[in-house]
Amino acid sequence: MKKRKGIIVGGKKWIPTLQDWSWIITIVWMTAANFYHPIGLFGFVCMFTPIIIVLSGRGKMHCARICPRGSLIGKIGSLVNLGLKRPNLYAKKWFRPALWAIMMGSFAVMLIFVIPQGIDTLGFSVLIFMEVATVLAILNGVLFTPRQWCTICPMGYTSGNLRNLRNKLKNQSA
Template sequence: MNTIKSFVHKWVWLMLIFFCIAGLIYPKVGIAAVICMLAPVAVSIFSGRMWCGNFCPRGSFNDILISKISRNRKIPRLMKNKWFRLLFVVVLMGAFAVQLSFAWGNIVQVGQVFVRMILITTGLSIILGAIYSHRAWCVICPMGTMASWVTQAGIGSKGKNVTFDKQRCVSCKLCIKSCPMEIDVLNFKSKGEVTHPDCLKCGECVIKCPKDALEI
């Protein structure tokens, strides 16, 4: 399963490129975006934000490409605030809903609304990723935020978290430094597992741990 996830994550970013190009040429393709919009929330019911960390085309795009140009600066605290994330969800999804209501009944225009939304958010993702952490967008992504809410509710996600081998852990903090979401992984050591709702299950902390004290 890990091999499959790694392969998908390595190449699924190509779907984002294809979607953007094909959507501009043939707008009806845009409707397919609904899959990637609903999937993070649906998967979070069972596995937290695993979709975001392993199967999301934009997440893959950020990890594979944007990470190479990112300045790796701290994500602004404002972006992590609950009220800001809620406001961003309301504003972005509200604007999306209004556009969709005007386009409803015309499949071409509906597709254009989806394509436009993906292009705008991808542009924001690139800008934020280049200036801050390559996964900065994932902190405020509306679908990711909603997936985080579902995860926080604890619906069926137990047993899918990063876990600690407390005996091996030497508190070197490399797990914290490697986390693209800037989660204080070590803070969950006493608990034995990382239950933070924004953990992407990407495995970066597992890979960077020199003592093999972490696993998913």
């Protein structure tokens, strides 16, 4: 069942694309969080939204139609793009899981240390983590192709694996 215009895809409601403007969300929340650190906790929404969408059976619709960071790097990369060849490293099979483990591992360790320090520190730490990831994403977009980051992004990797696992379990139970 595939009927994008009819709003139903694979039996699930299709999410209209927000990619033309969702980059504004990244700019607004990061700017606001720099002034009021607890707003940095919105970073958790950015992290959990793709997972919730996958678990709802909509696959990687977050990446394709919502992701504010994806939208931002697409916009910046379409304005400034050097079009360099991507590093061979990116094509190695181990690279994506390794990057995932480094970024998710450091995020988890950071949480262990900052959660006891209260909302302000936690919000600021999440903000810094998301800002570092966004700078890396922008650099990739400017140096290589606009959405190059999406080929190695830990959140994209997580939602892709969850989607595959969900499909596998669904096929097994069918």
